Every structure is written in C-alpha cells, then in structure tokens.
Amino acid sequence: MSNILPALGDILEQRKHAEADSSYVASLYAKGLNKILEKVGEEATEAILAAKDAEHSGDNQDLIYETADLWFHSLVALAHLGERPEAVLQELARRFNISGLDEKAARQTD
Amino acid sequence: MSNILPALGDILEQRKHAEADSSYVASLYAKGLNKILEKVGEEATEAILAAKDAEHSGDNQDLIYETADLWFHSLVALAHLGERPEAVLQELARRFNISGLDEKAARQTD
Amino acid sequence: MSNILPALGDILEQRKHAEADSSYVASLYAKGLNKILEKVGEEATEAILAAKDAEHSGDNQDLIYETADLWFHSLVALAHLGERPEAVLQELARRFNISGLDEKAARQTD
Amino acid sequence: MSNILPALGDILEQRKHAEADSSYVASLYAKGLNKILEKVGEEATEAILAAKDAEHSGDNQDLIYETADLWFHSLVALAHLGERPEAVLQELARRFNISGLDEKAARQTD
Numbered sequence: 001m002s003n004i005l006p007a008l009g010d011i012l013e014q015r016k017h018a019e020a021d022s023s024y025v026a027s028l029y030a031k032g033l034n035k036i037l038e039k040v041g042e043e044a045t046e047a048i049l050a051a052k053d054a055e056h057s058g059d060n061q062d063l064i065y066e067t068a069d070l071w072f073h074s075l076v077a078l079a080h081l082g083e084r085p086e087a088v089l090q091e092l093a094r095r096f097n098i099s100g101l102d103e104k105a106a107r108q109t110d
Numbered sequence: 111m112s113n114i115l116p117a118l119g120d121i122l123e124q125r126k127h128a129e130a131d132s133s134y135v136a137s138l139y140a141k142g143l144n145k146i147l148e149k150v151g152e153e154a155t156e157a158i159l160a161a162k163d164a165e166h167s168g169d170n171q172d173l174i175y176e177t178a179d180l181w182f183h184s185l186v187a188l189a190h191l192g193e194r195p196e197a198v199l200q201e202l203a204r205r206f207n208i209s210g211l212d213e214k215a216a217r218q219t220d
Numbered sequence: 221m222s223n224i225l226p227a228l229g230d231i232l233e234q235r236k237h238a239e240a241d242s243s244y245v246a247s248l249y250a251k252g253l254n255k256i257l258e259k260v261g262e263e264a265t266e267a268i269l270a271a272k273d274a275e276h277s278g279d280n281q282d283l284i285y286e287t288a289d290l291w292f293h294s295l296v297a298l299a300h301l302g303e304r305p306e307a308v309l310q311e312l313a314r315r316f317n318i319s320g321l322d323e324k325a326a327r328q329t330d
Numbered sequence: 331m332s333n334i335l336p337a338l339g340d341i342l343e344q345r346k347h348a349e350a351d352s353s354y355v356a357s358l359y360a361k362g363l364n365k366i367l368e369k370v371g372e373e374a375t376e377a378i379l380a381a382k383d384a385e386h387s388g389d390n391q392d393l394i395y396e397t398a399d400l401w402f403h404s405l406v407a408l409a410h411l412g413e414r415p416e417a418v419l420q421e422l423a424r425r426f427n428i429s430g431l432d433e434k435a436a437r438q439t440d
Contacts, residue, residue, distance in 0.1 A: 004199045005115075007208045033165055034269050037158045038262065044154035044180075045261025048147045048375065049254050051187050052382040055143050060193045067184050068201040070154075074177050077161050083170045089114045091178040098117045144379050148372065155268065155371025159364050162272040224419045225335075227428045253385050257378045264374035264400075268367045271407050275363055280413045287404050288421040290374075294397050297381050303390045309334045311398040318337045 005075070005085040012079035028076055036077045043070040115185070115195040122189040138186055146187045153180040225295070225305040232299035248296055256297045263290040335405070335415040342409035358406055366407045373400040 015023055020030035028036050047066040054063045075085055092098070125133055130140035138146050157176040164173045185195055202208070235243055240250035248256050267286040274283045295305055312318070345353055350360035358366050377396040384393045405415055422428070 004203045004208050008202060008206055011206055011208075033161060034273075037161055037269060038265055040158055040161075041154060041265025041268075042258065042262050044151060045258055045375075045378065047184060047187075048150055048261075048378060049257060049382065051143060051147055051150075051191060052379065053254075054191050056386070060188075060191055060197070063188065063191065064193060064197045064201055067188060067198045068205070070184060071181060071198060072202060072205075074157060074180060077157075078170075078173065078177060081161060081164050081170055081173065083174060087170070087174045088177045088181060091174055092118060092182060093114045095178070095182075096118055096121055098114050098121075144383075147379060148375055151375025151378075152368065152372050155265075155368055158265065158268060158371075159272065159367060162269065163364075166276070224423045224428050228422060228426055231426055231428075253381060257381055260378055260381075261374060264371060267404060267407075268370055271363065271367055271370075271411060274411050280408075280411055280417070283408065283411065284413060284417045284421055287408060287418045288425070290404060291401060291418060292422060292425075294377060294400060297377075298390075298393065298397060301381060301384050301390055301393065303394060307390070307394045308397045308401060311394055312338060312402060313334045315398070315402075316338055316341055318334050318341075 005089060008072075008075060009079070009085040012075060013084075016079070025076060029080055033077070033080055036073065036080055039073040040070070040077055043073050046070075115199060118182075118185060119189070119195040122185060123194075126189070135186060139190055143187070143190055146183065146190055149183040150180070150187055153183050156180075225309060228292075228295060229299065229305040232295060233304075236299070245296060249300055253297070253300055256293065256300055259293040260290070260297055263293050266290075335419060338402075338405060339409070339415040342405060343414075346409070355406060359410055363407070363410055366403065366410055369403040370400070370407055373403050376400075 012025060015025040016029060018026040020026050028039070043066060047063065047070045050062040050066040054060050078085065078088070122135060125135040126139060128136040130137050138149070153176060157173065157180045160172040160176040164170050188195065188198070232245060235245040236249060238246040240247050248259070263286060267283065267290045270282040270286040274280050298305065298308070342355060345355040346359060348356040350356050358369070373396060377393065377400045380392040380396040384390050408415065408418070
C-alpha cells in the first residue's frame with residue numbers, strides 16, 4: 001500500500017509537460033485552478049452522498065470510488081500549486097505521531 | 111512516506127473502542143455519520159479557500175494543512191462505515207496502473 | 221422584487237408534469253435527488269469561488285449569477301421533495317421578525 | 331411572501347454599522363470573507379444531508395431550516411461584497427421570464 005500517493009504525485013508532475021488534449025489531468029491544468037477546485041467541491045459532495053447511501057445500503061463501493069475521486073482532485077490542486085502528496089502525508093504523520101521509521105525501511109526496499 | 115495512511119487507519123480503528131469524551135475521533139463516532147460528513151464538507155470548503163489564497167500569496171502551508179484535514183475526516187467517514195484507507199489507495203493504484211510490487215516489498219520490512 | 225420566488229415555485233411545480241427531455245428541470249427531476257443535490261454542491265462551490273474572485277476584482281457579476289444558480293438548484297431540491305419556496309421565506313421572516321403585513325398587502329394587488 | 335429578502339437585505343446592511351460583538355452578522359463581517367464563505371459551504375453540506383434524510387423520513391422540516399441557513403449565509407456574503415438580494419432575484423426573474431409587473435404593483439402598496 002506504500003508509495004501509491006508518491007507515485008501518483010510523480011504522474012501528476014509528468015502531466016504538466018503533456019498537451020492539454022492528451023490527458024484528463026493535462027486538460028484540468030490548462031483550465032486552471034478554479035476548474036480544479038470546482039471538481040474538488042463536486043467530488044466532496046458526491047463522496048458525502050455516497051456515504052449517506054452506504055449508510056442505508058451497507059455497500060461501500062461507491063463511497064470508496066468517490067473518496068478516491070476526492071483525494072485525486074485534491075492532489076491535482078496541490079500539484080497545480082507546486083506541492084506534492086508527501087507534504088500532506090507528513091502533516092498527518094506529525095499530527096498522529098506516526099513514526100518515520102517504517103517509511104525509512106520501506107524506502108530501502110525500493 | 112509509506113504506511114502513514116494504513117497506520118492512521120489502525121488508529122481510527124482503535125478509537126472505536128475509546129470513550130466518546132476521550133478523543134476527538136471517538137466524539138465524532140458518537141455524534142454519528144451526519145456530523146462526520148458535515149466535517150468533510152467544511153474541510154473541503156476550507157481546502158478550496160486555502161487553495162485560492164495560496165494562488166495569490168504563493169504560500170501553500172494552509173492548503174497542506176486543510177487538505178490533511180479533508181483527507182483525515184474522509185478517513186473517519188470510511189472508518190465509521192467499516193472501510194480502511196487501503197481500499198481508496200487500491201482504487202487509485204488500479205486507475206493509474208501503479209504497481210503493487212513496491213507495496214509488497216514494503217510490507218516485508220514491517 | 222416581490223413574488224419572484226413564489227412564481228419560480230409555480231414553474232418548478234409545472235415542470236413535474238413535463239417530459240424529461242423537454243426542459244432542464246424536468247431532466248433533473250428524472251435523474252433523481254442525488255443528481256439534484258450534486259448540483260447544489262457544485263453551485264455552492266462555484267458561488268464560493270466567485271466570491272473569492274470578486275474580492276480581488278471588485279466585479280460581483282459572476283457571484284450574482286452563481287448565487288442565482290445555487291438558490292435555483294436548492295429550490296429544485298425542495299420542489300422534488302414536495303416543498304415550496306414560501307416555506308424557506310417564512311422561516312427567514314420568522315427568524316428576523318420581518319412582518320407579514322407587507323406580504324398581505326402585496327398579495328391583494330395580485 | 332413578498333419583500334422578505336429585500337427586508338433581510340436592509341437588516342444585513344444595517345448590521346454593517348453594528349459592533350462586532352453585538353450580533354451574529356456583525357461578528358461574521360468582522361471575521362471576514364473566508365469565514366462567511368466557510369459558513370456557506372457548511373450550510374450547503376447540511377442542506378444536502380437534510381435532503382437525504384428527508385428522502386427517507388418524509389419530514390422536510392430540517393431541509394427548510396438548513397436551506398434558510400444556506401440562503402441567509404449567501405446573502406451575508408453578497409452584503410459583505412456590497413450586493414443586495416434584489417440582484418439575485420432579478421437574475422432569476424430574467425432567466426425564467428418572470429414579469430416585473432407584479433413586483434411593481436407590490437411596491438406601490440408599501
């Protein structure tokens with residue numbers, strides 16, 4: 001499960017050099033920050049609706065999918081503003097006192 | 111950077127057995143899904159505002175902080191509905207063809 | 221300025237008897253509550269972004285437009301659930317002690 | 331039902347001259363645009379959750395209340411940026427071809 005968000009960060013970085021019509025992410029960058037943030041707002045709403053539906057149905061599949069959409073578009077916003085996923089992960093690790101030791105060990109296996 | 115979200119998933123799981131007044135997460139669980147989802151909506155708005163301010167100021171610190179808040183509360187919603195962070199990471203890996211090999215290697219170092 | 225929201229409530233009521241492909245509102249009703257609420261979330265985000273841009277540009281035109289979109293889609297949600305705009309206006313009047321006398325006078329001119 | 335939003339617009343205008351600790355609206359103005367827009371985002375989320383709950387319960391009371399909160403805070407944002415409720419009502423009237431005649435008649439009774 002490790003390294004998925006950093007790998008996604010690499011992909012989002014590469015897309016900055018792609019033509020706007022060559023990928024969804026490149027087209028979002030070209031449309032600019034407001035369009036990216038509209039997607040963050042949309043996906044937050046869809047995740048909230050999916051959670052309410054999951055509460056009744058007991059099926060979390062849409063919620064997982066919409067949460068992935070939400071995180072993804074918030075990573076596009078970060079990338080557009082020059083920031084990597086690791087900055088958010090470090091902030092979460094700091095708050096919850098999650099050790100960097102596992103992280104170090106994991107990187108040595110790369 | 112690896113393993114931070116799975117470790118946070120463990121913490122969120124443990125908080126389910128805590129008294130409501132013993133931690134912020136336990137109090138959110140006790141208040142129920144609507145209150146958790148209100149926080150997701152709030153933090154999405156705060157992340158959007160922080161991104162707009164970062165666009166003008168060039169300072170991403172608040173954006174990183176608010177994005178951490180957004181991901182965190184979406185993880186609380188997932189946990190409340192019985193789901194782990196790994197489900198979202200796997201969905202993102204699947205979409206972007208990010209290999210699970212690094213992940214396997216990383217887990218062997220745990 | 222009076223009577224605009226009640227008149228819009230009448231229009232939203234009439235659209236319930238229209239074919240789904242005959243109007244935007246009829247198509248929203250046919251898609252169901254989640255799609256209507258997704259629009260409420262989208263328009264809230266767009267209104268927030270327009271307000272941030274207005275803060276810098278001094279031009280409120282987009283903000284007025286996006287706020288109209290937000291109110292409109294929240295009226296569609298209300299209509300879909302069997303409620304009229306007057307219910308929200310009455311709630312606002314009640315909170316702010318706004319007299320119903322003007323209202324009565326205005327209705328007599330209809 | 332007429333004149334409620336314009337009357338609310340007058341109240342929001344008057345609150346600009348009030349001390350920050352004398353009313354909720356005055357305290358929002360003093361905290362600034364971001365805090366006002368956070369409230370718009372919060373209330374949009376709460377209205378969406380209330381609509382989902384109304385779908386299951388058949389009770390619209392919370393939805394009416396939360397929609398009033400949403401409209402109210404969007405009016406505070408407009409007022410903070412120098413705009414009146416009438417601008418949004420006119421935009422809605424224009425889109426739906428709602429006549430201004432009733433409006434004129436209503437004003438003559440004031």
